[in-house]
Amino acid sequence: MEKLTAQEEDVMLIVWQRNGGCIKDFLDYMPAPQPPYTTVASIVKNLERKGYVVAKRYGNTYFYTPAIDKTDYKRSFLSGVVRNYFANSYRDMVAFFVNEKHLTEEELSEIIQIIEKGKPSK
Numbered sequence: 628m629e630k631l632t633a634q635e636e637d638v639m640l641i642v643w644q645r646n647g648g649c650i651k652d653f654l655d656y657m658p659a660p661q662p663p664y665t666t667v668a669s670i671v672k673n674l675e676r677k678g679y680v681v682a683k684r685y686g687n688t689y690f691y692t693p694a695i696d697k698t699d700y701k702r703s704f705l706s707g708v709v710r711n712y713f714a715n716s717y718r719d720m721v722a723f724f725v726n727e728k729h730l731t732e733e734e735l736s737e738i739i740q741i742i743e744k745g746k747p748s749k
Contacts, residue, residue: 628695628703629677638670639679639693639700647680647692 680691713719724730
C-alpha cells in the first residue's frame with residue numbers, strides 16, 4: 628500500500644466517511660477555507676493512481692468509491708509507525724503514550740480489559 632500525503636489522507640477520510648462521491652461532494656465536506664476544485668480533483672486522481680479509489684463515469688462526471696477499506700489502511704499505517712518509530716514494539720509505543728501523558732491510567736486499564744477479553748481461553 629503506497630503511503631498517502633497529508634492532503635491525500637484528508638480527502639481519503641472524506642471518501643471513506645461518505646462512502647464515495649464526486650469531487651464537489653468531497654469539497655462540500657472540507658473545512659474552510661476550501662482548496663480549489665482543481666486541487667481536490669488532482670488529489671483524487673493521485674488516489675486513483677495509487678489504487679485507493681475507483682472511478683466510474685456518469686455522463687460528464689466521475690463518481691469515486693473507496694477501493695481500500697479504512698480498517699486495512701489503519702492497520703497498514705499503524706504497523707508502519709510501530710515498525711519505523713518504535714522498533715516494531717507495541718509495548719514501546721504504549722509506553723511512549725503513557726510517558727507523554729496521552730494515555731491515562733483509566734484508559735490503560737480499558738486497554739488491558741480489551742486484551743484480556745481477546746485472549747483465547749485455555
